[in-house]
Amino acid sequence: MAEAISIQNLQKTYDSSFQLGPVSLSIPGGIIAGLIGENGAGKTTLIKSLLGIIRPDSGQISVFGRDMNRDEAQCKEDIGLVLDNMFFPELLTPRDIASSLRSIYKNWDDALFRQYLKDFSLPDNKPIKTFSKGMRKKLEISAALAHHPKLLILDEPTSGLDPVVRSEVMNIFLQFICDEEHSILFSTHITSDLEHCADQILFMDGGQLVLNKSRDDILDGYGILKCDEQQFALIDREDMLSYRKNKYNIEVLVSDRTAMARKYPDCVMDAITLEDLMILMIKGEKPCQVC
Amino acid sequence: MSGMLGLMKKDLYLLKASLKARSMILVMLVIYFVAAGSGDSIFTFIPTYIVFMSMLSTFSYDEYNQFDAFAVSLPNGRKNVVRAKYVVTLLISAITALLTVLISGVAGLIFGRGLELSGLLESFIGAMCALLILQALFYPLIFKFGINKGRVMVFVLVMAVGALIFLLSQMNGLPKIDAGILDRYFAVLMPLFLLALMGLSYLISQRIYGKKQF
Numbered sequence: 001m002a003e004a005i006s007i008q009n010l011q012k013t014y015d016s017s018f019q020l021g022p023v024s025l026s027i028p029g030g031i032i033a034g035l036i037g038e039n040g041a042g043k044t045t046l047i048k049s050l051l052g053i054i055r056p057d058s059g060q061i062s063v064f065g066r067d068m069n070r071d072e073a074q075c076k077e078d079i080g081l082v083l084d085n086m087f088f089p090e091l092l093t094p095r096d097i098a099s100s101l102r103s104i105y106k107n108w109d110d111a112l113f114r115q116y117l118k119d120f121s122l123p124d125n126k127p128i129k130t131f132s133k134g135m136r137k138k139l140e141i142s143a144a145l146a147h148h149p150k151l152l153i154l155d156e157p158t159s160g161l162d163p164v165v166r167s168e169v170m171n172i173f174l175q176f177i178c179d180e181e182h183s184i185l186f187s188t189h190i191t192s193d194l195e196h197c198a199d200q201i202l203f204m205d206g207g208q209l210v211l212n213k214s215r216d217d218i219l220d221g222y223g224i225l226k227c228d229e230q231q232f233a234l235i236d237r238e239d240m241l242s243y244r245k246n247k248y249n250i251e252v253l254v255s256d257r258t259a260m261a262r263k264y265p266d267c268v269m270d271a272i273t274l275e276d277l278m279i280l281m282i283k284g285e286k287p288c289q290v291c
Numbered sequence: 292m293s294g295m296l297g298l299m300k301k302d303l304y305l306l307k308a309s310l311k312a313r314s315m316i317l318v319m320l321v322i323y324f325v326a327a328g329s330g331d332s333i334f335t336f337i338p339t340y341i342v343f344m345s346m347l348s349t350f351s352y353d354e355y356n357q358f359d360a361f362a363v364s365l366p367n368g369r370k371n372v373v374r375a376k377y378v379v380t381l382l383i384s385a386i387t388a389l390l391t392v393l394i395s396g397v398a399g400l401i402f403g404r405g406l407e408l409s410g411l412l413e414s415f416i417g418a419m420c421a422l423l424i425l426q427a428l429f430y431p432l433i434f435k436f437g438i439n440k441g442r443v444m445v446f447v448l449v450m451a452v453g454a455l456i457f458l459l460s461q462m463n464g465l466p467k468i469d470a471g472i473l474d475r476y477f478a479v480l481m482p483l484f485l486l487a488l489m490g491l492s493y494l495i496s497q498r499i500y501g502k503k504q505f
Contacts, residue, residue, distance in 0.1 A: 051364040054504040073294075073366040086361040089305055089352035096304040103297035104365050127308065 002065040004029045004151050004183035005050070006171030010059030012049055020045045020207045022059065027200065029064070029150075030180040032173070034194035035187040036274060037204035038282055043187045044084065046204065047155050051081070051183075061152060065100035077106060080149030082140045084156040094122060094139055098146075105147035116142035120168075126163070133164040141172060152176060152184045158193055166190075171198065191274035195219065201274065205282055223257030224276060226250070226268040235264060253280040294367045298375035299382075301358075302349045306383070309348060318339050338394060339422050342387040346380055346426065348412065350438045360505035373434065373500045377493050380426050388419040423485050427492035434499045 005027040012125040020042045027033045035043050049056040052072060060072065061068040063075040094117055102108045117124050120138040128136060128144045137157065144152060152173070158166045174197060176182055178282065194215070201218055203211035211218075227235070232243070239260060241253040253255050253272075255261040261269040320337050353359055362368045428448060433441035 048360070048505070052369065053360045053363055055502070076364065076366040076368075079364075081361070082362050083361060083364070086357040088301065088361070089356045089358055091308040092301070092304050096301070096308075098448060100297040100301045100304070103300060104294045 002029055003027065003062075004031075004064060005033075005185060006060075006062045007046075007050070008060040010049055010056050010061065012045055012054065012056045018042075018045075018207060020049065020056075023209045025202060025209060025212055027183060029210060030177075031181050032177055032184040032194075033185055033200040033201035033202055034191075034196050034198035034274075035185060035202045035204065036191055036194065036278060037187075038278070039189075039270070041204040044155060044205055045207070047083075047153060047185070049186060051076075051079075051153065054240060077147070078150045080144035080147065080152045082137070082144050082152070082154045082157045084159070087136070087140050087143075091127050093127050094124040094142075097139070097143055098124075101143060101147065109146050109148060109179070110140040112148075113142055113146035116145060131217060133160050134162065137169065141169060145172070145176065145229065150181055150183065151183070152186075154184060154188075156188055157186070158188060158190055166193070171208045173197065189214045191278060195274055201280070203281065209264075210281065211277075217275070218277065219272065221255060221257060222272045222277060223254050223262055224268060224270045224272055224280070225252040225254050225264060227252065227264070227266075231267050233263070235267075237287040239263070240287040242280050242283045242286055244280055251280065251284075253277070253284060293379065294365065295371040295374045297365075298362065298368075298371050299379050302375060302379045305349050305352055306345055309345060313341050313345055338387050338391050343422055343425060344385055346383060347429075347433075347438065347442075349376075349379075350433050354438050357505070359503075363505065369501060370497070373493065373496045376430065377489070377496070379477045380430075381423075381489070382424070384419060384422050387422065414475075420481055420485060423489060426500075427485075430492055431495040431499055434496045434503065 005025075007026070008024050009022040010020065012024045020046070023042075023046060035046070037043050048054045049059075050061055051066075052068070052145065064078055067074050068075050078110055088100070094099075094113075098108075098110060098113050102110065112123070116122075117139075120135070120142060122131070122139055122142070128139065131139065137160075141157065154173075157173075158169055161169065170193060173184060173186070177184060177197075186194065186198065198212045198215050201211065201213060201215050201269070202209060225235070226249050228249060232252070235252060239252075239254055241255055243250055243252040253276075257269055257271070316429075317337060324337070353362075359372065362372045365371075425445075429441065429445050431449070432444045435441070436444055
């Protein structure tokens with residue numbers, strides 16, 4: 001199966017205050033790739049570069065094997081978008097939006113759009129400004145899916161939604177990914193959403209892609225070694241990815257949980273969540289290799 | 292072409308959504324100026340002003356909802372946003388000019404002066420020219436600076452042009468333009484001038500928007 005997204009040496013600099021990349025990554029077809037990182041890590045810059053909202057300084061992007069620069073329109077026909085706070089003006093109704101998008105996407109499917117509106121209990125003749133945040137997000141998702149895209153690019157699609165709506169929205173994404181030709185790039189702060197559904201995790205920090213692994217490799221492999229000062233002093237520095245000193249213990253991030261549990265049997269080994277991983281990689285101290 | 296149609300529809304729906312409020316403003320202005328005893332020329336000015344402001348409001352709504360970032364993510368979005376704005380502008384301007392003639396004609400009949408065709412034609416051309424010149428100047432500035440800064444920039448531009456014309460009029464020894472020639476060839480020169488100005492404005496806007504980042 002062709003790669004859904006391939007990015008080579010993508011780079012973007014903003015006034016020397018922030019630099020994205022160079023980033024190279026590929027997302028295979030048929031998977032959900034979760035893009036995580038703190039605010040300002042470069043997630044939205046990466047997505048905007050991918051979509052041509054900003055112009056990267058260098059790099060190559062292809063979608064399903066097509067070069068984004070050369071076949072931009074065709075690439076975008078295959079992409080469904082839910083962007084953070086970027087959508088049609090709020091005076092418009094879902095019916096207006098359908099009418100506009102019908103003339104933009106070749107594969108626009110009115111019946112499918114109406115079905116999503118019905119499933120989400122959204123009125124088609126009321127202006128968006130009368131919708132709650134959850135309703136707006138559902139409308140954006142309906143619009144993103146109604147032209148039969150093969151790739152969904154989602155930037156914070158569940159932020160600000162209550163757990164019930166979030167669950168509904170996540171179910172829609174899981175239905176979408178049932179077709180093995182479909183892929184999702186899902187950027188979010190809510191890492192728990194990804195723990196249940198993502199196949200691949202892309203972790204960005206300071207404009208760099210610092211981790212690109214399968215979810216199972218991370219959640220089954222990585223761990224947190226909990227120890228006191230004396231135990232910490234005995235741990236080989238090359239076994240540590242980072243560590244954080246708390247009031248009562250020290251948490252050490254390790255990449256091979258099973259091996260480390262055997263090597264340091266006196267320490268407590270915990271499984272890791274994506275949130276733990278993010279916090280320890282961003283806020284944790286890096287071990288001094290010569291100490 | 293079809294992508295442009297979609298973005299045109301978006302602007303037309305926006306105009307339709309704000310039509311009620313704009314119509315009320317129009318009626319209130321008409322009542323005010325009639326009560327104040329203003330001349331017929333006000334019926335040329337008001338619809339032009341309303342449509343100009345309505346077109347600007349489409350930029351405001353786009354900016355407020357960050358629609359541009361969404362639009363450039365659509366197939367051929369970057370090219371079509373500018374195209375759609377100019378085509379809708381020309382379409383709405385033409386409709387406005389026709390409405391202006393109609394309103395002026397109706398007003399002429401109401402006030403008992405009958406339908407003066409030549410006067411209406413002048414109103415038609417005057418309203419159309421003013422609207423298009425203003426929009427041709429405004430749009431590249433909006434695409435470059437956004438709606439709020441663009442408004443200030445166009446004000447500065449108009450003041451600068453006014454000052455320049457004033458200074459030139461005060462200078463001696465400059466060749467004088469024969470007003471008679473302008474009158475005779477107005478019907479040919481003005482459309483050509485407008486066409487060139489709109490074309491230039493469109494090309495500049497496309498260039499600006501092509502490089503713009505959101």
